[in-house]
Amino acid sequence: MSQDIESRLRAALRPVAPSEDFSQKLLARVLADQPTQPKPRRLLSAGARPWAWWLTASLAACLIAAVGVRQHLEQQRLQQSGLEARREVVEALRVTSQKLNLAYEAVKNQSTSLADEKSGV
């Protein structure tokens, strides 16, 4: 007995068939069941597709850089137009000042000649 326990176990543990009724139900159930479709992988599933993650990160970085450059250029354009306007105002003030100087000189000359005429008389 002790020496053939393994062979007795092998003999005793021969596979047994399920009942025919159950087998038919099993087949019907398995065949009626549609296999589940694998879920589509998300673009950003980092473990599954690392290249997709890098591609998305690169695109995002490019977009951020483009927006930054655009804002910088817009800032420069506004600064340039501000300087231009300042130059125009200074020029206008200079011209006005010249005109006022001329008018002042004319008025001054006229009043000097009137005084000379009075003293000559």
Added chain:
Amino acid sequence: MNDGAADLLDDELAKARSGVRTALAVLVQAHRRAVYSLALRMLGSRDLAEDLTQDVFMQLNGNLRTIESNKHLGFWLRRVTTNRAIDQLRRRARVQMTSLEDDQPFFSAEDDSDPLLQRHLRDLLSELTPAARAVLLLRYQEDLDPTDIAQTLDMPINTVKSHLKRSLETMREKSLGMQATRCEDSST
């Protein structure tokens, strides 16, 4: 299983993967006996074994694309069946082996062993821990070597060997005890 049958089942597996339902039926027919026997002897109840067998094949239906060959399919089925059975047994606080259905062919009727000894072996098997029971079934029912058992149960090979050694020693001692009792009974 001979090479011709294995090749045939490899072909059927390829067809089943591509959606041929009749090929899936062939695979179920080929493996239902092994899956059901494992489930029955692990759980000790025909109803639970039928439920588990059905669940395992339904799970297979959704995992066919991951199965590479008929050999892999056998490994996968044994692994899923034993793991799920062990989980079920562990969920139960205490396995009530008195609820076993004695009218079911828990052991094969094809052998000429002593029916009393069969019943005794059945009782001894059901007294083992779920893991030890799975190891013994994979060894003596499925005829796997300890390396394959270790892979199937995701268990270190030394643990498999130790389960086998301890379980066989226990069964041997208790069988000798039973034999001695019967000798005494027959002599009186």
